[in-house]
Amino acid sequence: MNKAILRGATRTNERLKQFPKRHLLLASSVAIGVMGMMALLPSSDVEAKRSEIPMTIDGVEPSADTRPLTLGNPFLSNKEDSKAQEEAKALAKTAYDPEKQLGQWHNVTIKSGDNVAALFSKQSLSPTVVYQVANTPKYGDLLARIRPGQSLEFRINDQGILTQLRYVQSKLDSIFFTKGDEGYQAELVSLSPEVRPTYASGTIESSLFSASQKAGLSDNLTMELAGIFGWDIDFVLDIRSGDSFNLIYEEKYLDGDKLGDGNILVASFTNQGTTYTAIRYTDSNGDSGYYTPDGNSMRKAFLRTPVDFTRISSRFNPNRLHPVFKTKRPHRGVDYAAPTNTPIKAAGDGRVKFSGRQNGYGNVVYLEHPNNIVTIYAHANKLAGLRKGQKVRQGQTVAYVGQTGWATGPHLHYEFRVNGVHRNPMTVKLPDAAPIDSKEMASFKKVSERMVARLEKQTETLVATQ
Numbered sequence: 001m002n003k004a005i006l007r008g009a010t011r012t013n014e015r016l017k018q019f020p021k022r023h024l025l026l027a028s029s030v031a032i033g034v035m036g037m038m039a040l041l042p043s044s045d046v047e048a049k050r051s052e053i054p055m056t057i058d059g060v061e062p063s064a065d066t067r068p069l070t071l072g073n074p075f076l077s078n079k080e081d082s083k084a085q086e087e088a089k090a091l092a093k094t095a096y097d098p099e100k101q102l103g104q105w106h107n108v109t110i111k112s113g114d115n116v117a118a119l120f121s122k123q124s125l126s127p128t129v130v131y132q133v134a135n136t137p138k139y140g141d142l143l144a145r146i147r148p149g150q151s152l153e154f155r156i157n158d159q160g161i162l163t164q165l166r167y168v169q170s171k172l173d174s175i176f177f178t179k180g181d182e183g184y185q186a187e188l189v190s191l192s193p194e195v196r197p198t199y200a201s202g203t204i205e206s207s208l209f210s211a212s213q214k215a216g217l218s219d220n221l222t223m224e225l226a227g228i229f230g231w232d233i234d235f236v237l238d239i240r241s242g243d244s245f246n247l248i249y250e251e252k253y254l255d256g257d258k259l260g261d262g263n264i265l266v267a268s269f270t271n272q273g274t275t276y277t278a279i280r281y282t283d284s285n286g287d288s289g290y291y292t293p294d295g296n297s298m299r300k301a302f303l304r305t306p307v308d309f310t311r312i313s314s315r316f317n318p319n320r321l322h323p324v325f326k327t328k329r330p331h332r333g334v335d336y337a338a339p340t341n342t343p344i345k346a347a348g349d350g351r352v353k354f355s356g357r358q359n360g361y362g363n364v365v366y367l368e369h370p371n372n373i374v375t376i377y378a379h380a381n382k383l384a385g386l387r388k389g390q391k392v393r394q395g396q397t398v399a400y401v402g403q404t405g406w407a408t409g410p411h412l413h414y415e416f417r418v419n420g421v422h423r424n425p426m427t428v429k430l431p432d433a434a435p436i437d438s439k440e441m442a443s444f445k446k447v448s449e450r451m452v453a454r455l456e457k458q459t460e461t462l463v464a465t466q
């Protein structure tokens, strides 16, 4: 709905950095050429000549033996005769004809089932050439990994010699092969996209997805937004009409074309009157995460739900009638119905206390976590093969949904015990993940204050213009 690009001070890439290395090399070689010619031309004419030197030779640095710098007889231009100058200029223009020397480019888009040998053969290049190019140091073997949608650009001269080859891997990366005296040389040409911080905001009428679509956000970005706030807000159950969000995220551009989105830098989400704000911060180890303006992690130390379930088949209930025994037996966990073999994730970082078979629970995993918390995952069809004492990370698969033990259908029976007491996994207050390290706090505060101020400024500007 509302989207604006923040221009100016915060652009991370200057224009120059976008040029491929090749262009920079070329620019410098042209400059040398210009200076070489200037020495041969009357000084009064220098300025005029400068603009007449062809600045683009198709993005290619001529190899040493084909440089267009020889002007024939250097004494010719000693005369201050305009005709001689014209001739010298004409000579300078024609002495190097890249089309003749290097040939013309033929671009081939790689299709499914294509292989390098066949593509070379279609260009009338012999298997020897394929062999030479494929054996180019460092990059030759990449040609074995061509994929549909990428392209090969062949440059073949009058003699049928492959003088250059460009393997375009993506909009940003290509490998540039040049024929040398012995075989080929190759280099990687990488372009850095321009990153533009972009503001977007929206208000939810029916769903988060329709609101974020109106705001111009991609589905991926919407998923990321929901992921950041998903620890505090249940995007299935908690969302109400009138909830709103705003954010600044990165958009990546190359030569004015949008390549995709980068990271969300700062975002806030208002759910049922409560506003949550998250700032992205990368610490000195290079680890990135989202934090509240105070430096607390947006993540919790535990996943609320350790499985992608289809429905909750039985809630935590101390007075439940047991479905198998029909006697009053408390249900000390939550049952999440899910298809057999759905992965069961470790709710938090911890260690394996038990992974095996127990009466009633069937195949079951017990995990021990800090602060005397134990989580239990029962009725698994299969275990993930963890050993006792083994470390697990939050989100790691520990088992797969099943109906082993006393179960009437495939589901995960999940328990959350604190100091040995069963707590309701759906409502127990979950501890936050580790906050910003105290050593990082000063640096974080700077980033946090700046980003939140920017987000607020954008929002105010937007309100003022509406």
Ligand SMILES: [Zn+2]
Pocket: 314, 331, 333, 334, 335, 412, 413, 414
């Ligand atoms: Zn159960």
